[in-house]
Amino acid sequence: MRHRTRHERWLHARIPEALEDALKREARRRRWPVSTLVRDVLEGALDMVEHIVEDSVEIARRSSGARRHVRRHLALDAVYGWQEIILNRPADCASCAVALGSGDPAYRGLSDEPGLPLFLCSKCTHRLRQPGKKKEGVS
Numbered sequence: 001m002r003h004r005t006r007h008e009r010w011l012h013a014r015i016p017e018a019l020e021d022a023l024k025r026e027a028r029r030r031r032w033p034v035s036t037l038v039r040d041v042l043e044g045a046l047d048m049v050e051h052i053v054e055d056s057v058e059i060a061r062r063s064s065g066a067r068r069h070v071r072r073h074l075a076l077d078a079v080y081g082w083q084e085i086i087l088n089r090p091a092d093c094a095s096c097a098v099a100l101g102s103g104d105p106a107y108r109g110l111s112d113e114p115g116l117p118l119f120l121c122s123k124c125t126h127r128l129r130q131p132g133k134k135k136e137g138v139s
């Protein structure tokens, strides 16, 4: 139970007779005053709602992360080649997410698909050249 503050208020609410009976029965069973039980039930319900909201936010966050991951993979799969360039503005490596600054060498993905340009860092393109990695591409 939460710590009770000194600023407690009265809350009157109309409830069905069956609910009143159920609350009184449960209060008797626990040997609590009915008001304590009602407060406990309401606090429990609010905590539950807060957890449901927090869980929903977390699920939405994970799902949007998964969608981004899938979109990035699809975009990388559409790349037919990597062309070495010198960046004129900062970008992130599409594979390892390392920050690439302006003036840094990078590899721009050439793709048949529309969309934002993809860049790879030197390390990630180096992995492409290693034996056994050619068929897999970058992920």
Ligand SMILES: [Zn+2]
Binding pocket: 093, 094, 095, 096, 097, 098, 120, 121, 122, 123, 124
């Ligand atoms: Zn990289």
